[in-house]
Amino acid sequence: MANTYSALKRVRQTERRTEVNRKNKTRLRHQIRAMRRAITAKDVKVAGELLPVTFSVIDRSAKSGIIKKNTAARYKSKLHLRVKALAA
Template sequence: MANSPSSKKRARQQEKRRQHNASQRSMVRTYIKKATAKIASGNYEEAQAAFQAAVPAVDSMVNKGILPKNRAARIKSRLNARVKALKA
């Protein structure tokens, strides 16, 4: 446990950041789940719209350091492939 005032402050800051990052991660997962649900429904237009909404959210998490760059690219690539498969 933190003893010095500076280490106590650091612990408070880390907890605050952890909660904020968890919230951001949850938000982007929700966007991904919405896109996945629209893809599963089979409606191309709705799936495309949900995918277009998810992409900026995923990119934003990369810029904030919450998601790794390659993971975000993989998520977007897989969603896009599934959306395009609906059209075919």
């Protein structure tokens, strides 16, 4: 256990940040899953509606460091290609 007041404070901060990061990562994964389900179900309308919302969640996750910038770009690229192919 932490021995100093500053170390105790760091423990508290880490616990709070871990919880926030966990919620954000879960939100990201759920949004991507919903998007993939819509694509798998070949539901063009739902996929089109979810695309900007999903991109927003991905961008915010990359901005806050939940995922890396290139990972975000890769997710967005693959999802966009699949939606585009679905619409065609």
